[in-house]
Amino acid sequence: MSSTPEFRSGFACFVGRPNAGKSTLTNALVGRKIVITSSKPQTTRHAVRGIVHKDDAQLILVDTPGLHKPRTLLGERLNDIVKTTWAEVDVIGICLPASDKIGPGDRFLVSEAAKVARTPKVALATKADLVSPERMAEHLLEIGRLGEAVGIEWASVIPVSATSGFQVDLVSDELAKFLPVGMPLYPDGEITDEPEETLVAELIREAALEGVRDELPHSIAVLVEEMNLREGRPEDKPLLDVYASLYLERDSQKGIIIGHKGSRLADVGARARTQIEALLGTPVYLDLHVKIAKNWQTDAKGLRKLGF
Numbered sequence: 256m257s258s259t260p261e262f263r264s265g266f267a268c269f270v271g272r273p274n275a276g277k278s279t280l281t282n283a284l285v286g287r288k289i290v291i292t293s294s295k296p297q298t299t300r301h302a303v304r305g306i307v308h309k310d311d312a313q314l315i316l317v318d319t320p321g322l323h324k325p326r327t328l329l330g331e332r333l334n335d336i337v338k339t340t341w342a343e344v345d346v347i348g349i350c351l352p353a354s355d356k357i358g359p360g361d362r363f364l365v366s367e368a369a370k371v372a373r374t375p376k377v378a379l380a381t382k383a384d385l386v387s388p389e390r391m392a393e394h395l396l397e398i399g400r401l402g403e404a405v406g407i408e409w410a411s412v413i414p415v416s417a418t419s420g421f422q423v424d425l426v427s428d429e430l431a432k433f434l435p436v437g438m439p440l441y442p443d444g445e446i447t448d449e450p451e452e453t454l455v456a457e458l459i460r461e462a463a464l465e466g467v468r469d470e471l472p473h474s475i476a477v478l479v480e481e482m483n484l485r486e487g488r489p490e491d492k493p494l495l496d497v498y499a500s501l502y503l504e505r506d507s508q509k510g511i512i513i514g515h516k517g518s519r520l521a522d523v524g525a526r527a528r529t530q531i532e533a534l535l536g537t538p539v540y541l542d543l544h545v546k547i548a549k550n551w552q553t554d555a556k557g558l559r560k561l562g563f
């Protein structure tokens with residue numbers, strides 16, 4: 256038998272009241288890197304915030320909308336969505352900043368999380384660098400008591416500082432323990448901390464290149480012209496409008512990309528749209544136009560912008 260531990264892959268999300276340090280911890284874990292790839296089917300319909308690549312695991316951090324005390328039916332529905340996510344991930348990290356006393360906001364979140372009984376929960380005492388060891392000890396006791404009060408058995412309780420790096424690796428090790436054994440869901444692909452427009456452009460480019468990479472090796476560039484949430488949509492049914500141009504170098508390449516009666520371009524659009532939705536966690540309307548980049552070829556800055 257091999258002594259190599261099995262590879263694990265799966266999903267985690269961070270829960271915590273505003274300012275609890277979720278984003279900072281996500282960035283620290285991911286190392287400011289977000290991996291985007293289009294060569295594998297996305298396995299989550301939630302927004303991927305970052306992917307932690309470890310030797311023996313791949314931890315995909317997904318985003319959830321904030322949970323609020325429901326005052327309306329819509330509020331309740333939104334909370335249902337959040338709890339569905341909590342039930343779908345493999346482990347939940349609950350961020351409780353050591354710099355603050357546990358308050359009603361924390362209590363509400365933790366008691367809601369307790370209702371998602373089957374997902375393991377790791378308590379993270381964030382912002383450890385801001386407090387004395389005595390205060391941290393007190394905080395850890397409070398966390399223990401809070402768990403008991405709401406019926407959560409913490410899988411572990413970890414002090415961590417995202418800004419100093421203290422125990423950030425321990426957090427990823429601990430979260431990874433709860434992932435199922437499985438192959439990486441994302442390849443070790445391109446790593447970037449680019450803004451969303453660039454990531455979206457890259458997804459469209461990948462979709463367009465699929466199957467024609469040999470014919471059009473470096474000839475496709477994509478520019479996202481505009482990306483906006485459509486106005487007037489109900490809060491629980493957002494739609495993101497994405498207007499993008501797909502630039503080719505020569506007229507003769509148009510046929511390859513567009514296909515018979517536009518069939519290939521329609522496929523490219525559909526594939527890209529699915530990917531963008533998985534990345535951003537929002538339904539997307541994608542308007543994709545094919546253009547020739549002749550004018551760009553004399554414009555060095557424009558070419559660079561397009562990635563030629």
Ligand SMILES: Nc1nc2c(ncn2[C@@H]2O[C@H](COP(=O)(O)OP(=O)(O)OP(=O)(O)O)[C@@H](O)[C@H]2O)c(=O)[nH]1
Pocket residue numbers: 271272273274275276277278279280381382383384385415416417418419
């Ligand atoms: N000193 C210190 N500050 C931190 C740490 N983590 C986060 N912060 C700060 O705390 C503030 C909130 O951090 P965020 O990561 O944005 O918190 P969040 O939970 O994502 O907040 P929301 O997006 O509002 O839900 C920021 O000013 C961070 O710089 C930490 O480990 N140490």
